[in-house]
Structures are given as C-alpha cells and as structure tokens.
Amino acid sequence: MALKIISGAACFWSDMRQTLCATFVILALNYPALAQQPAAVPVGVAKAERKPIAKAGDFVGRVEAISRVEIRARVTGYLDGVLFKEGDLIKEGALLYRIEKGLFEAQVQQAEGALERSKAAKTLSALQLARAEDLVEKQVGTVVARDQAQATDQQAEGAVMTDEANLTTARINLSYTDIMSPITGKIGRTNITKGNVVSPGNGSLTVIVSQDPMYVTFPVSQREFLRAQAAGRKVDISDIKARLRFADGTTYQEEGSINFVDVQVDRATDTILARATFPNPAGALVDGQFVRIELETGKPQEKVVIPQAALIADQEGVYVFVVEDSKAVVRRVKPGDGIDTGVVIEQGLTGGDLVIVDGLLLVRPGSAVHATPARALNGS
Incomplete structure (x- = not known):
C-alpha cells in the first residue's frame, strides 16, 4: 500500500508522468505473482533411438604378419653389396645382398675338374675290367686279376658320384652368394653393411614381414566361453564378424573374419587364443601393433540407444532425465553395452524419449526446462 500512495502522489506532479505511474502501480501489484514463476x-536433448544392435565382445589383440622371415647368410664371405632401401616393399625373388663370388666360382671349377678326372678314371677302369673278363674267358687270365679290375671299376664309379655331389654343393654355395627375398613384404633395416664378413653365425641380416592380409591374435577368457555355453549358443566362427579400433579410438574400415581358435587353454592365463584375418591393402596395420577387436555374433536385435552423457548414477542406481510436458522427469534405467559414444538401454526407455544430455547440473526433478537439440549429437 505504501507503493500505491507514493505512486498516487507522483501522479499529481505532472500529467506527462501519469502513464508511467500507472505502469509502476500495475507491476507493484503483480510482483508477488511474477516471483513465484x-x-x-x-x-540440450537427444532422442532415444531404436537401432539394430548385434551381440558383441570386446578384446585386446595384437597384429601379426602372416609371414615373417629373418634373412640370414648361408655361406661365409665378404659382403659385396646391399641392394635394397630400408622400409621398402620387396617383391618375392628380389635381390637383397650380394656376397663376393670369386672364391665360390673357383670352388665350382675345382669340383668340375675333379669330376672330369674321376670320369676318366672310370673309363680306364671299365676298359681294364672288360680286358680282364676277356682273358678269363680265354683261360689265359686269372680270376684274381679280374676281381681286382672289377673292384677298381666300382671305386672309380663311386669317385664319379662323389665328385658330382661336390660339384652340386659348390654350385649351391655359389648361388647362396645372391641372397634373395623368399616372400613379398616390407623389409626392415639392415644389420650389416657392405665390406663386412658375413656368415651363418652372424644371425639375422634383416627382417621381411608380409603386408596383406594380416592376422590379429587375441585371448578369450574362459568366462566368455562359459557365458556362451550357459546361453545355449554354439560358437560358430564362420558367423562371427570382426572389427578393429586403434589406440586413438578410430575404427579400421576393413572387416575381418575369425579363422582359428586354439585347441587348448593357456594354463598361465586361463584363456584360449583366437585369431582373425583382416585385409590390409593400404598398409594401415603394422606387425606387432596393439588394437581392440570387436566381435559380432548372431542377427542384430533392435535396442534403445542413448548418449553416455545422459547417464547419472546415485545410491539407488542409474537414471536419466527425460522431458515431458516441458518438465524434467526422472527415469530409472538399466544400461547395457557401450557402442561408440552411446550406450544400450535394456530397461527404462522405449524409444522416442527426449533425454537430457546438456545442462544437467541445473536440472532438478520436476523443474521446467526449455529443450533444444544437443549440438554435440547433431554435429551443428
């Protein structure tokens, strides 16, 4: 009432202020009502969507090359040349190292000479044997002489076989002076340079790993197998789809398939080793790399999916705020598996609900809200 008396007195001061006074009186009378609203x-809200979700398992795996070869010297000699660029893709049969050939070529020639001598000795022994047999038939030669000629001929034949084997060995050793790539793949750094002596005892000269496709091996716990058995499902690896995620969270574009499950359990870890094959046309998978592998089994089923940011936990469990009649309403939910930035809701939502994901700190049960699409979800 004091406000109204002051306003009325002000009205007598000037006719020009009458309108302002009336407005002031109206606001003063209605102030308590405005304060109550x-x-x-x-x-920010997002719609709870129903999506086809396949049953999946998430495991940690390691990328492995299907073929991994350590290149070693097979003969001893001076290294005459390194004929590749480290890190390059090498074709099968490509020349990698060359060992000095002179000594090995000489050994081949020496073996060829020895073979010629043994062949000549064999020719002579054969003639002597034939002459001794002829003399025995004419009863002018002795049986002892014939037997000695026969033994000499057999020894000559054995010498020919030995020298032929020595020549083959020398030629093989000569071929080992050119060290070729046995597979197609990427080659690592060289552990020895031109001018050094190499031998089988030097160990690995370099390593070549195949690139496409690649294996991913991962351990599967006994719990996972027992869970599958308890559900009455028979594990059929041909129906399992495999996908990869890298350490930075990005997803590998190519889809893989399971091709092997070990026949025994690792006693140290109580796990079974499984293996998947993935195409690697662009070389994105690297031998020894750690990845996360997701396995999808069975036909997809429709599930309600919401952003993980909408979940709130308290002593009673997990709940979300949904918008109903422009008010925030609490819904208790049962979350399931996570999918990218979302989570599957097993119970509590039916799909189509507007779930609050932004501004949760200011929301209270039953409070009035002004809902707009969440930017983080719409990408705007």
Whole structure:
C-alpha cells in the first residue's frame, strides 16, 4: 500500500508522468505473482533411438604378419653389396645382398675338374675290367686279376658320384652368394653393411614381414566361453564378424573374419587364443601393433540407444532425465553395452524419449526446462 500512495502522489506532479505511474502501480501489484514463476532451464536433448544392435565382445589383440622371415647368410664371405632401401616393399625373388663370388666360382671349377678326372678314371677302369673278363674267358687270365679290375671299376664309379655331389654343393654355395627375398613384404633395416664378413653365425641380416592380409591374435577368457555355453549358443566362427579400433579410438574400415581358435587353454592365463584375418591393402596395420577387436555374433536385435552423457548414477542406481510436458522427469534405467559414444538401454526407455544430455547440473526433478537439440549429437 505504501507503493500505491507514493505512486498516487507522483501522479499529481505532472500529467506527462501519469502513464508511467500507472505502469509502476500495475507491476507493484503483480510482483508477488511474477516471483513465484522461475525461468525454464535451457537444456540440450537427444532422442532415444531404436537401432539394430548385434551381440558383441570386446578384446585386446595384437597384429601379426602372416609371414615373417629373418634373412640370414648361408655361406661365409665378404659382403659385396646391399641392394635394397630400408622400409621398402620387396617383391618375392628380389635381390637383397650380394656376397663376393670369386672364391665360390673357383670352388665350382675345382669340383668340375675333379669330376672330369674321376670320369676318366672310370673309363680306364671299365676298359681294364672288360680286358680282364676277356682273358678269363680265354683261360689265359686269372680270376684274381679280374676281381681286382672289377673292384677298381666300382671305386672309380663311386669317385664319379662323389665328385658330382661336390660339384652340386659348390654350385649351391655359389648361388647362396645372391641372397634373395623368399616372400613379398616390407623389409626392415639392415644389420650389416657392405665390406663386412658375413656368415651363418652372424644371425639375422634383416627382417621381411608380409603386408596383406594380416592376422590379429587375441585371448578369450574362459568366462566368455562359459557365458556362451550357459546361453545355449554354439560358437560358430564362420558367423562371427570382426572389427578393429586403434589406440586413438578410430575404427579400421576393413572387416575381418575369425579363422582359428586354439585347441587348448593357456594354463598361465586361463584363456584360449583366437585369431582373425583382416585385409590390409593400404598398409594401415603394422606387425606387432596393439588394437581392440570387436566381435559380432548372431542377427542384430533392435535396442534403445542413448548418449553416455545422459547417464547419472546415485545410491539407488542409474537414471536419466527425460522431458515431458516441458518438465524434467526422472527415469530409472538399466544400461547395457557401450557402442561408440552411446550406450544400450535394456530397461527404462522405449524409444522416442527426449533425454537430457546438456545442462544437467541445473536440472532438478520436476523443474521446467526449455529443450533444444544437443549440438554435440547433431554435429551443428
């Protein structure tokens, strides 16, 4: 009433202020009513969507090359040349190292000479044997002489076989002076350079790993197998789809398939080793790399999916806020598996609900809200 008296007195001061005074009186009379209506809280919402979700398992795996070869010297000699660029893709049969050939070529020639001598000795022994047999038939030669000629001929034949084997060995050793790539793949750094002596005892000269396709091996716990058995499902590896995620969270574009499950359990870890094959046309998978592998089994089933940011936990469990009649309403939910930035809701939502994901700190049960699409979800 004091406000109204002051306003009325002011009206007598000037006719020009009459309109302002009337407005002031109206606001003063209605102030208690306005104070009882709090402003709606601005929130960002996302729709709970029903999506086809396949049953999946998440495991940690390691990328392995299907073929991995350590290149070693097979003869001893001076290294005459390194004929590749480290890190390059090498074709099968490509020349990698060359060992000095002179000594090995001489050994081949020496073996060829020895073979010629043994062949000549064999020719002579054969003639002597034939002459001794002829003399025995004419009863002018002795049986002892014939037997000695026969033994000499057999020894000559054995010498020919030995020298032929020595020549083959020398030629093989000569071929080992050119060290070729046995597979197609990427080659690592060289552990020895031109001018050094190499031998089988030097160990690995370099390593070549195949690139496409690649294996990913991963351990599967006994719990996972027992869970599958308890559900009455028979594990059929031909129906399992495999996908990869890298350490930075990005997803590998190519889809893989399971091709092997070990026949025994690792006693140290109580796990079974499984292996998947993935195409690697662009070389994105690297031998020894750690990845996460997701396995999908069975036909996809429709599930309600919401953003993980909408979940709130308290002593009673997990709940979300949904918008109903421009008010925030609590819904208790049962979350399931996570999918990218979302999570499957097993119970509590039916799909189509507007779930609050932004502005949760200012929201209270039953409070008025002003809902707009969440930017983080719409990408706007």
